[in-house]
Amino acid sequence: xxxxxxxxxxxxxxxxxxxxxxxxxxxxxxxxxxxxxxxxxxxxxxxxxxxxxxxxxxxxxxxxxxxxxxxxxxxxxxxxxxxxxxxxxxxxxxxxxxxxxxxxxxxxxxxxxxxxxxxxxxxxxxxxxxxxxxxxxxxxxxxxxxxxxxxxxxxxxxxxxxxxxxxxxxxxxxxxxxxxxxxxxxxxxxxxxxxxxxxxxxxxxxxxxxxxxxxxxxxxxxxxxxxxxxxxxxxx
Numbered sequence: 001x002x003x004x005x006x007x008x009x010x011x012x013x014x015x016x017x018x019x020x021x022x023x024x025x026x027x028x029x030x031x032x033x034x035x036x037x038x039x040x041x042x043x044x045x046x047x048x049x050x051x052x053x054x055x056x057x058x059x060x061x062x063x064x065x066x067x068x069x070x071x072x073x074x075x076x077x078x079x080x081x082x083x084x085x086x087x088x089x090x091x092x093x094x095x096x097x098x099x100x101x102x103x104x105x106x107x108x109x110x111x112x113x114x115x116x117x118x119x120x121x122x123x124x125x126x127x128x129x130x131x132x133x134x135x136x137x138x139x140x141x142x143x144x145x146x147x148x149x150x151x152x153x154x155x156x157x158x159x160x161x162x163x164x165x166x167x168x169x170x171x172x173x174x175x176x177x178x179x180x181x182x183x184x185x186x187x188x189x190x191x192x193x194x195x196x197x198x199x200x201x202x203x204x205x206x207x208x209x210x211x212x213x214x215x216x217x218x219x220x221x222x223x224x225x226x227x228x229x230x231x232x233x234x235x236x
Contacts, residue, residue: 001032001033001087001088001089001112002032002033002034002035002086002087002088002089003030003032003033003034003035003087003088003089003090003091003104003108003165004034004035004037004081004085004086004087004089004090004091005026005034005035005036005037005091005093005101005104006037006039006077006078006081006082006085006090006091006092006093007019007036007037007038007039007081007092007093007094007095008039008041008074008077008078008081008092008095008162009038009039009040009041009043009047009051009077009095010040010041010042010043010047010071010074010077010095011043011044011045011047012043012045012047012095012096013043013045013046013047013049013050014045015095015096015097015208016047016050016051016054017050017054018097019095019096019097020054020055022097022100022101022102023036023101025100025101025102026101026102026104026105029102029105030104030105030108032108033087034062034087035062035063035064035085035086035087036055036062036063036064037063037064037066037081037084037085038051038055038063038064038065038066039066039067039068039077039078039080039081039084040065040066040067040068041067041068041071041072041073041074041076041077042067042068042069042070042071042072043067043071044071048065048067051065052065064084066080066081066084068080072179073178073179073180073181073183074162074179074180074181074183075176075178075179075180075181075182075183075184075186076179078092078162078183079176079179082171082172085168087168088167088168089108089111089165089166089167089168090165090166090168090171091104091107091108091163091164091165091166092162092163092164092166093162093163094162094163096208097206097208098133098205098206098207098208099121099161099163099203099204099205099206100203100204103121103163103201103203104165106201107119107121107165107201108165110199110201111165111167111199114197114199115197116167116197116198116199117166117167117170117191117196117197117198118164118165118166118167118170118188118191118196118197118198118199119164119165119198119199119200119201120158120161120163120164120188120198120199120200120201121158121161121163121164121200121201121202121203121205122156122157122158122161122200122201122202122203123158123161123202123203123204123205124141124142124145124157124158125157125158125200125201125202125203126202127202128157128202128203128204128205129204129205130204130205130206131204131205131206131207132206132207133205133206133207134207136217137217140217140220140221141158141160144159144160144185144224145157145158145159145160147228148185148189148228151228151231151232152189152192152193152231154192156188156192156198156200157200158200159184159185159188159189160181160184160185161184161203161205162181162184163203170191170196171187173194174187174190174191174194175190176190178223178227180219180220180223181220181223182220182223182224182227185224185227186227186236189231189236190236
């Protein structure tokens with residue numbers, strides 16, 4: 001079995017060295033075959049050049065560094081990464097290391113052992129936690145998740161986490177339209193509606209150490225509200 005790890009990056013030049021260091025811990029503990037796919041989403045800084053420099057000796061082997069010519073959003077970067085992947089399973093992780101990449105080791109074991117379709121991190125799981133994350137982000141994320149659970153009559157703790165592993169056949173059968181962060185909720189909700197088996201893995205969500213978040217809060221709120229309206233009227 002092979003795992004493709006897709007890592008969307010946007011203006012992360014300052015944190016790329018940390019990312020590579022954190023990925024080493026995953027690589028040292030992962031015993032199956034894998035590939036790393038970095039998707040530079042039209043960065044205006046030197047993210048692409050830094051990634052190319054750090055992984056120049058592995059390019060074309062177990063590492064791919066690809067890019068959008070302009071910024072299109074994390075959902076679009078995820079789509080490109082999936083299209084470029086070769087694994088039986090596809091993971092998506094955050095480039096800012098707010099979740100430790102080494103979580104993938106245990107999650108990969110879980111998705112195979114439990115014959116699940118998706119394993120997703122959840123800081124709001126009873127065994128999960130958060131460290132140093134701004135209160136307004138937690139407030140928005142928790143309440144969005146609670147609202148989605150109420151509307152869908154589901155029991156997921158977290159809908160907005162990107163850090164997941166998908167069975168390849170599963171993610172290929174989920175037609176997510178959003179090019180933004182909304183894609184994370186859209187994928188999980190469509191997976192739930194299709195009856196796919198989703199397991200939430202408790203995890204610790206930390207604040208980023210380098211740079212600033214690229215998330216645009218007001219835009220995200222508007223996108224989620226529009227998506228919720230579509231769910232209510234049966235258009236999603």
